[in-house]
Amino acid sequence: MEMAFSADDLRFRDEVRAFLAQALTDDLRHAVRNMPGVFMGEELYRRWHSVLNDRGWLGYAWPSAFGGTGWSPVRRYIFERECALAGAPQIAVQGVRLLAPVLQTFGTQAQKDYFLPRILSGEHVWCQGYSEPESGSDLASLRTKAVREGDHYVVNGTKIWTTNAHFSNWIFCLVRTDSTVKPQAGISFLLIDMKTPGISVTPIRAMSGDHDFNQVFFDNVRVPVTNRIGEEGQGWTIAKFLLEHERGGSCHAPGLLADLARLRRIAARQPMGGGGMLSDDQDYMRRLAALEMEAEAMEMFELRMLADLANKRTLGPETSLVALLMSRLRKGIDRLMLEAYGYDGLQFEPQRPLYRDDLSPVGSEDARVAMPTYLNDLAWSIMGGSDEVMRTIIAKTVLKL
Numbered sequence: 001m002e003m004a005f006s007a008d009d010l011r012f013r014d015e016v017r018a019f020l021a022q023a024l025t026d027d028l029r030h031a032v033r034n035m036p037g038v039f040m041g042e043e044l045y046r047r048w049h050s051v052l053n054d055r056g057w058l059g060y061a062w063p064s065a066f067g068g069t070g071w072s073p074v075r076r077y078i079f080e081r082e083c084a085l086a087g088a089p090q091i092a093v094q095g096v097r098l099l100a101p102v103l104q105t106f107g108t109q110a111q112k113d114y115f116l117p118r119i120l121s122g123e124h125v126w127c128q129g130y131s132e133p134e135s136g137s138d139l140a141s142l143r144t145k146a147v148r149e150g151d152h153y154v155v156n157g158t159k160i161w162t163t164n165a166h167f168s169n170w171i172f173c174l175v176r177t178d179s180t181v182k183p184q185a186g187i188s189f190l191l192i193d194m195k196t197p198g199i200s201v202t203p204i205r206a207m208s209g210d211h212d213f214n215q216v217f218f219d220n221v222r223v224p225v226t227n228r229i230g231e232e233g234q235g236w237t238i239a240k241f242l243l244e245h246e247r248g249g250s251c252h253a254p255g256l257l258a259d260l261a262r263l264r265r266i267a268a269r270q271p272m273g274g275g276g277m278l279s280d281d282q283d284y285m286r287r288l289a290a291l292e293m294e295a296e297a298m299e300m301f302e303l304r305m306l307a308d309l310a311n312k313r314t315l316g317p318e319t320s321l322v323a324l325l326m327s328r329l330r331k332g333i334d335r336l337m338l339e340a341y342g343y344d345g346l347q348f349e350p351q352r353p354l355y356r357d358d359l360s361p362v363g364s365e366d367a368r369v370a371m372p373t374y375l376n377d378l379a380w381s382i383m384g385g386s387d388e389v390m391r392t393i394i395a396k397t398v399l400k401l
Helices: 007-023 026-033 042-055 073-086 093-106 109-121 235-248 253-269 282-310 318-346 365-381 387-397
Strands: 126-129 145-149 152-159 170-176 187-193 199-204 213-224
Touching: 007 042, 007 073, 026 042, 026 365, 073 253, 073 282, 093 109, 093 126, 093 170, 093 235, 126 213, 145 170, 152 170, 152 187, 170 235, 187 213, 187 235, 253 282, 253 318, 282 318, 318 365, 318 387
Parallel strands: 126 170
Antiparallel strands: 145 152, 152 213, 170 187, 199 213
């Protein structure tokens, strides 16, 4: 699609490109290409976090009043787009992109002064305690309880699918503080130090062999009341605010388009069994082109959302549409990647990380990553709300069904 940036925006784009050319060393690019998980591992997370913070760009979506860049939505888009095209690592969103806006909007001054600088420095690494067994998409049915005893809450219960809990030292949680009111009204938002006695973490390994997720257990965990964000019972309002940032706070299309461009390059050099290259297969290239058109349409939609944000308009069902499109496109790209590599794409290396020097791929490193990436990306159908929930939201709010 055609996009017209101002002269200042183009100079900023060139500044980002120059920074990425220097910051993305060969070994870092190699590690990212061989990381099949939905999320970056701890080593890559900490390394890229530090690089961006040293440059002053980690809080690229934060207002300058809180230590961020104060960039416009257009500049945030340019930054994310250039990072995707350059193959940069992802940042761990839980602290920087999810909790930070909550603190900036609902936190006390003391909470902002304490937690926000520690998110930027990396002293605090955050995970998100929302989903529970039998309370995932139906988040309002959560059962982890927090009973107030003087200046503390005593928390009992469990959270599941908790990304990065195995190396996080803080967790933000939705807890039930009142069981006598309707479910949404009895939820509060707590910040909990993971070193507090009574917290234990059990790993959940994906069928790909990757370890991103965990189950966290709370057994009489004492949490200071001062670690509650907002008022008691305001957790549901805060949760909805946070989910809007999770589903619509970033631009996904540039990364998808970068992956599709890589698929085109792979197809041009991948031999077919009957002679010629994969790019000669009209059916394969038709399906690739269809995904490219969907990704370009999604990019236009995300740019419209950026324009709305620039005009101070609150996002609504658009975030659910983006989540649904992201899920569909991500899985479609992975299927084409597997098909491109044929039998080589079926290899399964259980050891991690895959960018270790002592691991030898069959065919190519890209082929080795294809299967675990496909298996991991199936999670896009449920992360941040299942596809079925997204369709229900769209049906109710857009189609008025």
